[in-house]
Amino acid sequence: MAILEVRNLHKSFGSNHVLKGIDFDLEEGKVLSVIGSSGSGKTTLLRCITSLEKADSGKITVNGNYVFDSENEHKLTKEEIRKNRLAVGLVFQSFNLFPQYTVLKNVTLACELQAKKRDEWRKNKKQILEEINSNAKDILAKVGLSEKLDSYPCQLSGGQQQRVSIARALAMNPDILFFDEPTSALDPELTGEILKVIKSLAAEKMTMVIVTHEMAFARDVSDHIIFMDGGVIVEQGDPEQVINNPQNERTKHFLNRFKENS
Amino acid sequence: MFWEVTIDLLRGFGTTVEIFALTLLGALPLGLIVCFGSMSKFAPLKWLIKTFVWVIRGTPLMLQLIVVFYGPGLVAAWAEDIANPNFIISWLASWSVMDRFTAVIIAFVINYACYFSEIYRGGIESIPQGQYEACQVLGMSKSQTFFKVILMQVVKRVIPPMGNEIITLVKDTSLARTIAVYEIIWSAQSFAKSDGLMWPMFYTAAFYLIFNGLLTVLFGKIEKKLNYYHN
Numbered sequence: 001m002a003i004l005e006v007r008n009l010h011k012s013f014g015s016n017h018v019l020k021g022i023d024f025d026l027e028e029g030k031v032l033s034v035i036g037s038s039g040s041g042k043t044t045l046l047r048c049i050t051s052l053e054k055a056d057s058g059k060i061t062v063n064g065n066y067v068f069d070s071e072n073e074h075k076l077t078k079e080e081i082r083k084n085r086l087a088v089g090l091v092f093q094s095f096n097l098f099p100q101y102t103v104l105k106n107v108t109l110a111c112e113l114q115a116k117k118r119d120e121w122r123k124n125k126k127q128i129l130e131e132i133n134s135n136a137k138d139i140l141a142k143v144g145l146s147e148k149l150d151s152y153p154c155q156l157s158g159g160q161q162q163r164v165s166i167a168r169a170l171a172m173n174p175d176i177l178f179f180d181e182p183t184s185a186l187d188p189e190l191t192g193e194i195l196k197v198i199k200s201l202a203a204e205k206m207t208m209v210i211v212t213h214e215m216a217f218a219r220d221v222s223d224h225i226i227f228m229d230g231g232v233i234v235e236q237g238d239p240e241q242v243i244n245n246p247q248n249e250r251t252k253h254f255l256n257r258f259k260e261n262s
Numbered sequence: 263m264f265w266e267v268t269i270d271l272l273r274g275f276g277t278t279v280e281i282f283a284l285t286l287l288g289a290l291p292l293g294l295i296v297c298f299g300s301m302s303k304f305a306p307l308k309w310l311i312k313t314f315v316w317v318i319r320g321t322p323l324m325l326q327l328i329v330v331f332y333g334p335g336l337v338a339a340w341a342e343d344i345a346n347p348n349f350i351i352s353w354l355a356s357w358s359v360m361d362r363f364t365a366v367i368i369a370f371v372i373n374y375a376c377y378f379s380e381i382y383r384g385g386i387e388s389i390p391q392g393q394y395e396a397c398q399v400l401g402m403s404k405s406q407t408f409f410k411v412i413l414m415q416v417v418k419r420v421i422p423p424m425g426n427e428i429i430t431l432v433k434d435t436s437l438a439r440t441i442a443v444y445e446i447i448w449s450a451q452s453f454a455k456s457d458g459l460m461w462p463m464f465y466t467a468a469f470y471l472i473f474n475g476l477l478t479v480l481f482g483k484i485e486k487k488l489n490y491y492h493n
Contacts (some may be wrong), residue, residue: 052395082401090399096392099491100414109410110400152491172400 001064003028003207004049004176011044018044019055021229026176026224030092031204033239036228037254038156042211043226046178049209050090051081062087062174069258089169094162099155103164104149106172107136110215114172132171139167159190166197177201179210195221215258219243220241227251267462269451274449275469279443281366281435286428288371300379300386301386318376324440326373331365331441333490370431377427385420386412418488425481430475446470 002025011019018041026032034042047053049067050057050058058069066072071140076084097106111132115121121128140146143163153161162182169177179198183191201208202221212218218225218239225242227235227250235248246252299311318326334356341351389412424436439448446469450462 050399052398082403085399086401088399092392092396094392096390096396098393098396098411100418110397113402113406113410154492168400175292 002026003063005061006049007059009048009060010056011048011053012056012249016229019236022233026207026209031202031210031221032226033206033222034209034211034226034228035215035218039229039230040222042228043180046180046209049087049133050178051085061100070235086172089172089174091166091169091179091182094164097161097165099153102150102152103145104136106164106170107140108132111171136171139170140152143167154193157190158186159187159193162186162194163197175209176207181213183212183214210246215243215255243244267465270449271446271469274446276447277443278435281370281438282432284367285374285431289374289378292371292375294382296375296379297382301382309439314377315376319343320371322371324437326438327366327369327437330369331362334360341464362441362443363469365441366443374431375446379422379426381423385416388419389415393490420480421485421488429477432474433470
């Protein structure tokens with residue numbers, strides 16, 4: 001069974017119809033890249049799946065649980081909504097780190113707040129906090145930031161900040177990790193370090209959905225590519241095929257423009 | 263004579279500091295409540311609060327002092343003229359014997375709460391949406407988001423305008439003499455009236471300057487302390 005199912009998803013902002021019926025599945029352990037020009041609806045799609053925006057109609061399920069379903073009358077409780085949120089992680093284009101906390105605290109904060117709800121919190125407070133800390137340190141080591149635990153976000157480069165934000169999302173142990181143009185706010189020489197981290201996650205079979213403008217990267221890291229234009233999926237399939245041998249005119253046009261620019 | 267004047271001015275300045283401290287104590291928290299009211303999604307409440315803030319910020323504090331102090335007495339006089347005063351009028355009339363100092367504190371707290379509320383609002387609204395979204399995807403509740411992530415950043419942002427407003431408050435306390443509360447300007451003035459001495463009035467500046475100097479240093483320290491990060 002697919003870990004993520006999106007069915008006939010629609011979303012409008014006022015009279016602007018941004019998503020016009022999106023359908024796709026994602027299998028566990030796979031990497032999906034979503035490409036397309038600005039305004040094609042890629043980011044809105046991500047924001048609907050991560051519940052930052054409410055879709056107008058359609059259906060989204062993560063791990064078989066409804067995140068959104070316009071047909072189903074059942075209204076999700078606050079607790080269910082929060083549980084759904086925890087099933088997905090999101091890495092923002094602009095990092096959105098908490099500036100007043102250290103790198104380590106940025107990664108542990110949400111985990112600590114979650115842990116307070118556990119029954120054994122009172123009894124094993126110290127032990128739970130230690131677990132959270134050591135887990136966060138492991139993850140930060142994985143993204144190459146062991147040296148920066150006590151730094152503040154403002155003391156880090158953009159690439160380092162984005163790696164902290166990836167670590168922060170990973171610490172919540174999400175089923176699926178989403179990336180919203182994770183390298184778009186970075187200088188070109190810093191994108192490499194982010195792409196390397198994402199590649200290592202892919203090697204560990206982390207399920208990921210990546211909205212990106214890095215075509216070569218999308219081709220190399222993904223199992224599947226979706227090309228969006230004007231709020232619909234125009235073309236999708238095997239990365240080699242979509243990037244190197246697109247069938248649709250709009251895909252060809254888009255990729256050609258990219259080749260000219262790079 | 264110098265010492266006599268100094269002692270007397272110090273006594274007056276004691277009242278000044280009292281008005282200052284009590285106003286802060288009341289207006290800092292009340293301002294936050296007014297702020298939440300003015301940002302409420304419930305439109306009638308929001309507009310009621312916004313109108314109130316407009317009235318308070320749009321009229322002189324001196325006038326508000328007079329209204330708070332004399333208003334209830336006028337209501338009482340009017341209540342005696344009508345046959346069946348309702349309980350609101352009776353309640354207001356019962357305030358007519360309020361002492362001058364209480365009136366000053368009530369007027370100052372309300373006035374400064376409105377100014378503070380706007381500073382808070384500016385601070386809260388300047389926090390980027392991305393901070394809220396990051397909290398949301400990390401499964402934090404609204405109150406966790408506000409207290410664990412937003413509040414600290416708001417405090418850092420409102421410290422400079424707050425410092426400004428608080429220094430203004432020190433000087434505004436001199437308005438209390440409008441309703442004959444014995445603060446430092448009043449006590450200096452009494453030397454002019456009884457002994458024909460003008461210099462005690464000029465001398466009061468030293469008291470204000472020293473006090474505001476201390477506040478400036480204090481706010482500088484707080485700002486420096488919060489400077490360990492920037493956005």
